[in-house]
Every structure is written in C-alpha cells, then in structure tokens.
Amino acid sequence: MPGIQWFYLDASGAQRGPVDEAFVHGALASRQLRGDSDVWRDGFADRLPADCRD
Numbered sequence: 001m002p003g004i005q006w007f008y009l010d011a012s013g014a015q016r017g018p019v020d021e022a023f024v025h026g027a028l029a030s031r032q033l034r035g036d037s038d039v040w041r042d043g044f045a046d047r048l049p050a051d052c053r054d
Contacts, residue, residue: 006018006023006041007039008037008050027050028051035049035050035051
C-alpha cells in the first residue's frame, strides 16, 4: 500500500507533486522546501506550512 502523497507549492508558486513523506523530509532538510511552504494532501480542507504537516 502506498504511503501518503503530498503536494506543495514551489518557490515560484507552481504546484508540485505528488511526492512521498521522505521527499518532504529531504526537501526541508536540504532547504529545497521552506518550512513555511504550503503543502497539502487529498482530504485536507486547506493547505498548511510544511513544517506543521503532522
């Protein structure tokens, strides 16, 4: 069974994804994705900051 799939807005505001949780962790660690970048997954009512996704 596949894990949770995330979507995010990149620095230019373009929607990216789906990506897995490991990608989000790695992108945050490498600063490819900022902690305040918008992320979401299917079923979410709204976007949230990447560093608050749990």
